[in-house]
Amino acid sequence: MEMFPEHEYCLVLVPHQGRHVSLLRLMQPVREKLGQSFSHALYMIHRAALYTPMGVLVGSMDDAEDVAEFLEDESEPSVFLDTLRKTPATPIGVFEKGLGALRGEAPVSEQVMVARILGQVVAVVKVALAPTPGLFPNYYEVEELVDPSQYAADEHLEIKGLVVNPIFNNLVPDLILQAQRLTGTCCTYALLPPHLPIPDSLKCFPLVPVRRQQQPEFPADLDPAKTSLPPSIPMPAGPPCLVHTNYRLLCQRKRDVDARVLIIGGSDTAIAVVEELFSVPYLNFHHVTVLAPGGISTKPPQYTADALNFSELEMLRHLVHARALIIPGAMLSLDRAEKKVVALTDEGEELFLHYDHLILAPGLRDQLIDSLTAQQRNVVGVFSPQDTLQEAQLTEYVTAEVVPQEDVRVCIYGTGIDTMVAAQRLMTLGVHPQRLVVLCPGEKFEPVPLDRRANELIMQGAVDEGITFKYNATPASIEARQQRLTAVTLEDGTVMPCGLLLSLGEHKGVDPRLFLAL
Numbered sequence: 001m002e003m004f005p006e007h008e009y010c011l012v013l014v015p016h017q018g019r020h021v022s023l024l025r026l027m028q029p030v031r032e033k034l035g036q037s038f039s040h041a042l043y044m045i046h047r048a049a050l051y052t053p054m055g056v057l058v059g060s061m062d063d064a065e066d067v068a069e070f071l072e073d074e075s076e077p078s079v080f081l082d083t084l085r086k087t088p089a090t091p092i093g094v095f096e097k098g099l100g101a102l103r104g105e106a107p108v109s110e111q112v113m114v115a116r117i118l119g120q121v122v123a124v125v126k127v128a129l130a131p132t133p134g135l136f137p138n139y140y141e142v143e144e145l146v147d148p149s150q151y152a153a154d155e156h157l158e159i160k161g162l163v164v165n166p167i168f169n170n171l172v173p174d175l176i177l178q179a180q181r182l183t184g185t186c187c188t189y190a191l192l193p194p195h196l197p198i199p200d201s202l203k204c205f206p207l208v209p210v211r212r213q214q215q216p217e218f219p220a221d222l223d224p225a226k227t228s229l230p231p232s233i234p235m236p237a238g239p240p241c242l243v244h245t246n247y248r249l250l251c252q253r254k255r256d257v258d259a260r261v262l263i264i265g266g267s268d269t270a271i272a273v274v275e276e277l278f279s280v281p282y283l284n285f286h287h288v289t290v291l292a293p294g295g296i297s298t299k300p301p302q303y304t305a306d307a308l309n310f311s312e313l314e315m316l317r318h319l320v321h322a323r324a325l326i327i328p329g330a331m332l333s334l335d336r337a338e339k340k341v342v343a344l345t346d347e348g349e350e351l352f353l354h355y356d357h358l359i360l361a362p363g364l365r366d367q368l369i370d371s372l373t374a375q376q377r378n379v380v381g382v383f384s385p386q387d388t389l390q391e392a393q394l395t396e397y398v399t400a401e402v403v404p405q406e407d408v409r410v411c412i413y414g415t416g417i418d419t420m421v422a423a424q425r426l427m428t429l430g431v432h433p434q435r436l437v438v439l440c441p442g443e444k445f446e447p448v449p450l451d452r453r454a455n456e457l458i459m460q461g462a463v464d465e466g467i468t469f470k471y472n473a474t475p476a477s478i479e480a481r482q483q484r485l486t487a488v489t490l491e492d493g494t495v496m497p498c499g500l501l502l503s504l505g506e507h508k509g510v511d512p513r514l515f516l517a518l
Contacts, residue, residue: 008047013040016258016287016356025253026050028170029286031200034327037340037354041258041286046167048117054171056178059112059124060087067114070121071163079161080124083112110160113179115171123164123175130156130189140242141209145249145281146187157183159190164201173204173250180247192241198323204254205243206281207323254284261285262341262355263324264331266292266387267363274324288324289353291343292362294388295328302391303425304418304504327351328389334358346389362386368413368475368503376478381485384503394502395429401499403430408499411488413439413475417447418504420458423467426502434466437496439473439488475501 012027014020016039027043059067064084071077115123133156136142157180164172176188190202198207261277263270270290277285290296329345341353366384369377376382381401385391402408410431412419419438427433438445448454462469472492478501479487488496 010045010047012043014043014258015039016041016260018258020256024256026170028167029256029258031286034325034351037260037352044167045170048120048122049168049171051118054115054117054122054168054174054178056113056115056175056182058087058182059084059114060089061085062089063112063114063121066121067112067124070124074163080112080126080163083110083126087112111183113175113182115175115178117168122168123162123171125159125163125175125179126161127157127179127183127188128160129154129183129185130158130187133187133189136189136208136242137211139211141211142244144279145206145208145244146246151187155184155186157185157188159188159202162190162199162201166200169201169203172201173245173253176204176245177247177250180250187244187246190243192243194241196241198241198243202243203284203323204250205245206249207278208242208244209275209279210242249281252282254282257283257285258287259285259356260287260354261289261357261359262353263288263290263359263361264292264341265360265362266290266294266296267361269363270359270361271296273359273361278323285323289327289355290324291327291329291331291341291353292387293328293330293390294346294392295326297388301385301421303385303394303422303502327353366503372478376480379478379480379483379485381480381499382478382501382503398426398429398431398500405499406432406435409435409437409497410500410502411437411439411475411496411498412502412504413441413473414504415440415442415445415447416504417458420447420462422502422504423462427465432466434468436466437468437470437498438462439475439490439496440469440471441474443471445469445471470496475503 010027012024014024024043026049027045030042030044032038032042057063059080061084064081067084068077068081071080110126110128113125113127114121115125133151133153134148137148142148162172164175180186180188188205190205192198192202198205263273270292274288274290277283277288327343327345328347329343329351331341332344332350333342334340335342339355339358341355341358343351343353345351363386365386369382369384372382381397383390383394383397385394402410410426412422414422423433423436423438426436445459446455447458459469473494473496474491475488476491477489478485479489479495485499485501486497488498488501490496
């Protein structure tokens with residue numbers, strides 16, 4: 001710093017899989033632009049962060065003017081300023097404020113901490129004693145990070161708002177440590193909106209997994225046809241994203257991991273991999289990318305039943321969007337020598353994605369379309385939705401081509417509960433049930449194995465709606481006119497006229513293109 005007084009920043013390039021020196025603990029990583037893969041990771045620091053230790057004080061009305069200037073570009077500065085203007089200036093020292101709880105004084109409900117370097121405001125944080133910390137273990141797996149029984153109810157601090165000058169993001173752990181000392185607390189939480197990226201200023205906080213709730217059980221004689229709720233009921237946005245840290249974790253800083261992890265696919269396995277990577281409290285992954293057609297959905301499949309029986313709220317528990325970069329798109333080619341993937345986004349943009357670790361987890365896919373000839377695979381009207389992008393394309397086709405033409409029939413091939421889920425979805429879009437034909441490959445339609453009563457109720461409800469069933473019906477080929485589906489030919493030679501064939505994974509397998517990566 002003394003040798004280069006005219007320079008404001010120090011930049012360091014580190015190989016993605018290289019070892020970190022102790023100097024990097026003072027610096028913060030710089031996120032690379034999408035599609036621009038550089039050979040090294042970039043770290044930076046501003047000279048002001050090296051001048052003097054950051055001072056943190058309990059803010060008061062005397063700090064309101066400086067804080068207002070610091071927050072002039074923020075959308076809601078009143079979150080901090082209203083509290084500051086209500087806090088009177090006092091000559092009591094900082095540590096005497098923190099010892100107020102030991103003297104029996106009533107704790108202040110909310111406080112704003114102001115961090116300064118060389119007299120300039122670099123960060124403000126609004127904190128409050130967590131009102132109900134005992135509820136967190138009921139809905140989040142807090143025990144993965146800390147034993148809640150070892151801390152009293154008044155030792156939990158909740159962050160209500162945090163604004164940091166981006167060049168000082170690496171000083172946030174020091175800010176939280178000093179806030180804990182001033183308030184006499186040991187644990188710090190922050191609740192964030194679901195399925196949104198976690199701000200860079202809070203990435204020093206480990207992410208707490210959401211606890212999976214027990215599935216409700218219904219009586220065996222329940223008739224779904226008489227008790228089902230209308231599908232238009234809006235669902236909540238999902239559980240908040242909970243990040244947590246404590247004194248021990250703040251003193252043992254996270255190790256930065258610059259290795260580029262590229263995950264292909266949006267299957268349950270891909271979601272689990274991302275969740276496990278970010279559940280390690282002492283590792284901070286900076287380059288985790290998920291490439292999946294349509295991105296990662298926060299809702300269950302529209303035309304099939306979720307294999308893991310997650311409800312819509314439980315799909316949000318994975319919080320993949322919190323720290324991984326989600327790219328809606330598909331892999332076009334793979335260069336193993338260069339460790340590079342050529343991807344095509346859903347918007348048609350071509351990207352080059354470099355990786356150090358490649359994880360292929362697209363899940364199993366329906367094999368009916370793969371069994372068709374190359375010419376037949378391009379026929380319009382044959383669908384097997386595997387991801388959110390294909391679901392959107394199917395929904396658009398049904399709305400534009402199937403619903404307006406009342407003479408177009410729809411064939412649904414399958415024998416599982418997926419057929420009824422798809423039928424219900426098509427009916428919701430406006431397809432009359434009498435136009436639906438279920439092609440069952442077996443002699444009986446048993447969507448729920450070993451549950452005779454459930455199968456009877458499903459069949460009764462489907463027949464009452466007007467859905468037609470055809471047994472021992474396996475598609476052998478399709479017929480088309482001007483590349484549009486006109487009929488399905490079964491193995492026994494029967495021709496089923498239809499304008500839409502929906503195959504729902506009766507025969508699943510691995511995408512043949514994946515073997516190119518082996």
